Amino acid sequence: xxxxxxxxxxxxxxxxxxxxxxxxxxxxxxxxxxxxxxxxxxxxxxxxxxxxxxxxxxxxxxxxxxxxxxxxxxxxxxxxxxxxxxxxxxxxxxxxxxxxxxxxxxxxxxxxxxxxxxxxxxxxxxxxxxxxxxxxxxxxxxxxxxxxxxxxxxxxxxxxxxxxxxxxxxxxxxxxxxxxxxxxxxxxxxxxxxxxxxxxxxxxxx
Ligand SMILES: O=C(O)[C@@H](CO)OP(=O)(O)O
Numbered sequence: 001x002x003x004x005x006x007x008x009x010x011x012x013x014x015x016x017x018x019x020x021x022x023x024x025x026x027x028x029x030x031x032x033x034x035x036x037x038x039x040x041x042x043x044x045x046x047x048x049x050x051x052x053x054x055x056x057x058x059x060x061x062x063x064x065x066x067x068x069x070x071x072x073x074x075x076x077x078x079x080x081x082x083x084x085x086x087x088x089x090x091x092x093x094x095x096x097x098x099x100x101x102x103x104x105x106x107x108x109x110x111x112x113x114x115x116x117x118x119x120x121x122x123x124x125x126x127x128x129x130x131x132x133x134x135x136x137x138x139x140x141x142x143x144x145x146x147x148x149x150x151x152x153x154x155x156x157x158x159x160x161x162x163x164x165x166x167x168x169x170x171x172x173x174x175x176x177x178x179x180x181x182x183x184x185x186x187x188x189x190x191x192x193x194x195x196x197x198x199x200x201x202x203x204x205x206x
Pocket of ligand 1: 016020021022023024088091115159160
């Protein structure tokens with residue numbers, strides 16, 4: 001049986017382009033982001049993939065990415081579950097600030113710790129560990145069961161909510177996840193073993 005799970009980070013958002021901390025704020029895709037999402041859909045279609053179920057967050061940039069992908073796949077009406085659990089990490093007080101301005105104010109090292117450390121939260125926000133504490137149970141109880149039943153599942157979400165998920169899925173250490181960056185609009189195709197571990201992983205870059 002094919003146990004297939006595809007994860008995709010949303011296409012470029014307006015605030016990615018403007019270099020702003022985004023978190024739970026809700027900017028839409030840029031023109032480039034729309035193109036990236038459509039290209040992701042075309043790459044999945046080229047593999048002849050069709051899905052049984054989709055998941056996304058409560059945020060516009062991920063929902064619209066999913067919509068564009070499903071349009072390319074000819075599955076615009078696919079059952080889709082939206083949940084806050086898949087939202088981007090909450091950036092707290094950094095939300096809306098420019099990332100270069102933040103580096104000038106607090107220093108390169110401190111900003112790197114807030115952005116990529118495992119368990120140091122930005123002021124008023126979530127660490128990757130905090131994000132994992134909502135993403136992992138959601139994955140185990142909601143996403144994994146249909147995958148294991150053989151429904152092909154597509155998840156359109158965010159850089160850090162997906163990093164938290166990938167950490168658990170690939171069994172990465174806090175040091176390993178620190179180095180892992182996800183590109184916008186690049187689907188990652190996983191096939192799982194019967195014991196839920198990863199059998200195969202393919203990154204669909206253009
Ligand atoms: O601003 C954000 O919400 C995220 C994703 O764009 O940024 P970072 O790369 O710092 O995790």
